[in-house]
Amino acid sequence: MVVMEESLRTMTRVFRRECHRVLDSERTTIQGADGMLMVLQLAVAGVNKQEYGDFGVALSEVLAAWKYFLLDKLQLSHNDIPLPQNYDLIRKEYDCFLKRTNTVDLIDVFIMFKELRINEDPEEPLTAMQLFQFLIGEKESLEKVESLPVCPATPSNKAGICSPQIQRVVRRVFCSYLGLLVNSKNDIALAYTLDNPNRSLGHIAFTDLRHAACTNASSLFLTVTSFVRAIQLGGKGYAPPESHPLRKHIKGLSEFLNFVDQCQDVLGETPNPREAGSKLVSSIRAALVKGRSGGDPVYFAAEDTAKSFKERISQIHTMQTQSAVGTGISPARPKAYAINHCTAYGGRETVKVLMALLDEEALVPPCRNKAELLSEDHAVLNGSAGACLLTMYKSPEAPTGSSPKSLRNRVSSQQEHIKSKVVRPTIRSQFACTYKDDELPLNRVLEFPSASQLPTCVHPAPKRTISLHASVEEECDSTEMDNRLKETTNLRCEGPGQSALGEHSGNAWNRAGGKGTRPEQLGRATGTSKRKLANRECADQGKEENQPPQKRPPAKAPVGGLGKRNSKPASKKLIAGQGKLTGFFRL
Known part of the structure; x- marks a missing residue:
């Protein structure tokens, strides 16, 4: 291990002395084994962002690409190792990052050493395979393992x-x-x-x-x-x-x-x-x-x-x-x-x-625990758990339009929103379909999304036709119904399975006798009720036209008149069957 360290120092010393011949900047810094691995992780994550839209990479993927990358850059045999996906893009991204940050890695130093060395320098301090073993961490000396100083024992540092x-x-x-x-x-x-x-x-x-x-x-x-x-x-x-x-x-x-x-x-x-x-x-x-x-x-x-x-x-x-x-x-x-x-x-x-x-x-020498280096590093000073260089370079999550809350929180918030609405006490009547109602029941809201599209009658009743052969009783019923229609303002058409609704307490303008009825409320009557009224009005007019003219009462003769008038009017000739039909409709 001592020989390896001395060879690396000699190689680096020659590079630093002659680097001005091949580099644009004389303040170029060198990335060590751990720095190279972190740069490769960022390169793989950047390629995944370009190809799949996610800036991230698994630890196993980085380690597999790391070994293939070292062998390929050192021009060693790598036939037994599978080619990582998008390796050409990863290699290009890695080289661009080093050039952009004005840095080189140890392999670049090893390659340039052969061009920069002079006669008195050693011919080749170490081989490519030795450098690969150093970077991969396979042959670390047990005497030089984590040679970090020991902290003194204090009451606050029990370990x-x-x-x-x-x-x-x-x-x-x-x-x-x-x-x-x-x-x-x-x-x-x-x-x-x-x-x-x-x-x-x-x-x-x-x-x-x-x-x-x-x-x-x-x-x-x-x-x-x-x-x-x-x-x-x-x-x-x-x-x-x-x-x-x-x-x-x-x-x-x-x-x-x-x-x-x-x-x-x-x-x-x-x-x-x-x-x-x-x-x-x-x-x-x-x-x-x-x-x-x-x-x-x-x-x-x-x-x-x-x-x-x-x-x-x-x-x-x-x-x-x-x-x-x-x-x-x-x-x-x-x-x-x-x-x-x-x-x-x-x-x-x-x-x-x-x-x-x-x-x-x-x-x-490189860090032994690669998972700690790539996924948990950079967290001991700023206090953020799990922070690492990859997390720092990853952009925060952009809003996608969906709710970031969980389903349980969204359901509970929706229930609280519904409960927060103040429901006014209502009294419904059988004519409630004609009342103005701003707050509709939940089932009607779900069935009809827009209040402006609510039908006035779900199941309209069939039209009632008035036949000429109707009985006298039906005529009386129609007369009574006409009187009732004059007293009430609206009719409710109830479909099958629907119950009558009560009167809304907020509609103070609906009074007994129809006082104060708004004009627009009359226009909200059901289509079937309007048709019934129209049909019956037309029927009444038709009956008045078909009936013969009523006899006028005889005029009283003036007292002390000169003469007497004939009180019997002249008989009017009827068409065939008209008298029989007229008598049929009389009470």
Whole structure:
């Protein structure tokens, strides 16, 4: 294992010395084994989003693609391993993510080492199969398993040992803050530092930031910087509008940027790399332990990580000082068109020390528990259960229009809504179908969705025809019915199976005798009742026309008149059968 570590360090040292020959940026950072696996998880989830519309991936799918990906990129035999689905898209998405974040992985370093090495460098420090075994974690030395320091036993820390997950996450947060100072395009580093410590920049804030960065085609850190600076310095004419999605996160984004600015000031204003590194690590530790008690596991992990980083920065600075001058060109060297060369050179030595420290962290053996790394990481500091990098990159659920409540809650809320309606006490009568009713019974509402479509009579009665051969009794009944129709205002046509309804108490205008009857209520009478009235009126008119004219009473002769008039009128000639028919209808 010691030989493996020394070979990886030699390979990385040669790459860092000659990387300016093949890379556009000299501040390119290296992704270690765990970082490569997390980037692959994001790549597979992104391809699933494009193909199936769901940004997510199973752990087994990531592990299967991980092994095939390592063998394929190292150009080793992978015939016995099935080809992952959409592998070409996954590989393309992985490479684009590394290029967009200005990072490379250990396999890229291994491949470029052969091109960048010079004569005095070792020919090949390790083989492709050895690198594969290191990345997959098959041959880890038992002496170097989780060589993390042990926390002191205290009453609040009864176990006496800090969780390896807490140690790993806290150490990654330290490296992410230092990595942002070296490479501000590293989006994964910003994802681990944006809400650590808590700045109220959770999942929604990170999603809004990613969407804004995608719209502007820039990195996450540059998007934060440009947005906050536009608000602080732009004024009303240049500041983003109030409808900008990042406006609601301005407080947390300002706190994050102010902290990074403080670290940048320390980096540029402190000439001694050892002192500058110590101040940076102390600032990060103070931010993480702020508001935490002395017995908090995160507090112990931050204290121990800060102590080890300070010692390692001091050792790296000593080695770089004692090394021969002229072994390479410094990263962050000023360009010919740099306006202020002093500013360009500021913090150059400190950046070299930080890059060497980050390279060593990239050579750490991979995490054994892949499930913990991919599904439960990033949760020990911000307190959100089950949070991980994949959860941070997954957009929140968009509303689909359906109720988010369960069926039981929706039914109970509907019942409470029905009970909340005030039902007025009603008194119905047999003529209730003609009354105005705003609140219909539930069964009628379900049967007829619109109140304007309610029929006045469900089962209309057949028309009653008046025959010429009707009896005298029926004629009397019709006469009595005419009188009753004059007293009542409306009739109710009841179908089979329907009971008469009572009178509505709210209809105060329905009085006995039909006083105060509204005109529109008369128009609501049933169609059958209107037809009955019309038929009977027509029948009455027909009978008056068919009956012979009534005899006038004899006029009284005036007293003392001159003569007597003939009181018997002249007989009128009837047609055949008219007298018999007329006598038939007489009482």
